[in-house]
Amino acid sequence: MSTVVIKISELRGKNDENVNDLAEFLEGKVNAEINVAGSEITLNYQNRGKVPSKTYLRVLLRKFLHKAELKEQFRVVSGKENVFIIKERKI
Secondary structure, eight states, X not given: OOEEEEEOHXXXXXXXXXXXXXXXXXXXXXXXXXXXETTEEEEEOTTSSOOOOHHHHHHHHHHHHHHTTOTTXXXXXXXXXXXXXXXXXXX
């Protein structure tokens, strides 16, 4: 697992500022090169040392949603291998 993709199309649809805040939040927490492009954020761990577990990354994403007061509106879903999706909650 040297690359992790976070799909953020539904989060971007609500507010672009949240996407930038998420990228900054992850930059402070993980030792990876972070690229924001279109509807996804890519974490690239090549030549950066230890890669965190999938569980830890999921917890970080959920922590961000809580901190940004978006936990009631969005949830974190695991996609394919090394892919997380931030989806809007159905009411």
